[in-house]
Amino acid sequence: xxxxxxxxICGIDAALDVVSGKWKGLVLWELxxxxxxxxxxxxxxxxGVSEKMLTQHLRQMEQDGLISRTVYPxxxxxxxxxxxxxxxxxxxxxxxxxEWGRGRIRRxxxxxxxxxxx
Amino acid sequence: xxxxxxxxICGIDAALDVVSGKWKGLVLWELxxxxxxxxxxxxxxxxGVSEKMLTQHLRQMEQDGLISRTVYPxxxxxxxxxxxxxxxxxxxxxxxxxEWGRGRIRRxxxxxxxxxxx
DNA sequence: CAGCATCCATTATGATACTG
DNA sequence: CAGTATCATAATGGATGCTG
Numbered sequence: 001x002x003x004x005x006x007x008x009i010c011g012i013d014a015a016l017d018v019v020s021g022k023w024k025g026l027v028l029w030e031l032x033x034x035x036x037x038x039x040x041x042x043x044x045x046x047x048g049v050s051e052k053m054l055t056q057h058l059r060q061m062e063q064d065g066l067i068s069r070t071v072y073p074x075x076x077x078x079x080x081x082x083x084x085x086x087x088x089x090x091x092x093x094x095x096x097x098x099e100w101g102r103g104r105i106r107r108x109x110x111x112x113x114x115x116x117x118x
Numbered sequence: 119x120x121x122x123x124x125x126x127i128c129g130i131d132a133a134l135d136v137v138s139g140k141w142k143g144l145v146l147w148e149l150x151x152x153x154x155x156x157x158x159x160x161x162x163x164x165x166g167v168s169e170k171m172l173t174q175h176l177r178q179m180e181q182d183g184l185i186s187r188t189v190y191p192x193x194x195x196x197x198x199x200x201x202x203x204x205x206x207x208x209x210x211x212x213x214x215x216x217e218w219g220r221g222r223i224r225r226x227x228x229x230x231x232x233x234x235x236x
Numbered sequence: 237c238a239g240c241a242t243c244c245a246t247t248a249t250g251a252t253a254c255t256g
Numbered sequence: 257c258a259g260t261a262t263c264a265t266a267a268t269g270g271a272t273g274c275t276g
Contacts, residue, residue, distance in 0.1 A: 001268060005226070011219030012143040012212050018222070020138045022269075025130040039238055050270050055239060076237045077276085086222075093218035094130055100211035101129030104136070104204075108123075119248060140249070157258050168250050173259065194257045195256085240275080248267070255260075 001057070003064055015093070018064050023049055023057050025094075028083070031067060032091045036082045066090060119175070121182055133211070136182050141167055141175050143212075146201070149185060150209045154200045184208060 001021035008014040019025060023046050030037055030045045037045070043054055058081060061067045066087035072078040083091065119139035126132040137143060141164050148155055148163045155163070161172055176199060179185045184205035190196040201209065 008219070008223055009144055010147050011216035011221075011223065012147055013219065014223050015215040015219030016137055016143045018219075019134060025134045026127055029128050029130055043238095051239070052241090052271090053269060056268090071238095075276095077239090079238060090215075090218055093214040096211040096214055097133040097208075098129035100208055101126070101131065101133030101136075103129075105126055105129065105132050161258095168252090169259070170251085170261090171249060174249090189258095193256095195259085197258060238276095240273105242272085242274100244270085244272105246267105246269075248265100250265075251263090253260105253262085256258095 001060065003060065015090070018066065019090070019094070021057055021060070023053060024061060027057060027061065027081075028066070028087065028091050028094065031081060031083045031087070036080050039079050039081070042081065061087070120178065133208070136184065137208070137212070139175055139178070141171060142179060145175060145179065145199075146184070146205065146209050146212065149199060149201045149205070154198050157197050157199070160199065179205070 001024075003017050006017075008017070019028070026046050027042065030042060034041075039054070039058075042058075043049060043051070046054065058067065058069065062069050065084055067081050068084050070080045070082070072080070119142075121135050124135075126135070137146070144164050145160065148160060152159075157172075157176075160176075161167060161169070164172060176185065176187070180187050183202055185199050186202050188198045188200070190198070
């Protein structure tokens with residue numbers, strides 16, 4: 001998951017590096033759909049994620065400049081996450097991929113994909 | 119790396135599942151650029167990949183219906199890999215992401231990305 | 237509420253040697 | 257040439273308990 005920031009051969013490589021991770025896609029999706037989400041809201045949205053993983057992903061994405069984190073010095077504490085411009089742009093760039101994925105989900109429901117050789 | 123084939127929340131999720139893996143993006147890139155590549159050619163193109171990883175990725179992508187594998191019963195043996203329609207479509211869908219990534223690489227070259235807060 | 241620390245299980249990745 | 261087998265390490269994912 002950790003962005004390796006290494007020398008990339010192509011843009012795809014660089015982009016995939018930033019979105020790889022079990023929940024990053026969903027986080028982007030959630031933030032894109034709702035604009036702003038609190039920690040606990042994300043936790044509920046990403047059904048099944050552990051606190052550690054959520055925090056880890058959020059920190060990573062923050063460091064990658066995809067999301068911004070705002071802490072409200074209240075009690076009880078409140079932290080809100082939202083997409084940065086780069087994150088929003090990434091989401092845009094992710095749309096065609098999302099369509100491809102939806103098509104694939106449909107195909108999977110109808111047929112077994114791995115059976116192309118028959 | 120192994121596609122989990124699990125229930126996906128959204129298309130992004132499903133698509134990312136299929137392309138996640140250290141070398142899959144590069145394999146797609148290579149096959150898209152050259153049309154057809156042999157095992158050894160891919161190995162050279164993906165500089166630094168081990169035989170095991172390459173084979174593993176290729177098998178996974180074949181199973182996911184992204185690439186097709188053709189064995190020529192000659193001696194010495196020859197195996198060629200090429201994109202399937204689904205793989206080509208995925209590559210198409212990946213283009214915007216690639217552009218985003220290229221932009222990101224440019225920004226990284228100029229500035230430190232993680233320094234957005236300053 | 238938001239999160240960190242710790243321990244543990246599972247996966248992903250990798251180097252090396254060997255085979256048809 | 258195109259792999260497979262084996263061994264080892266690193267990264268990731270997750271459960272639990274604790275803190276301000």
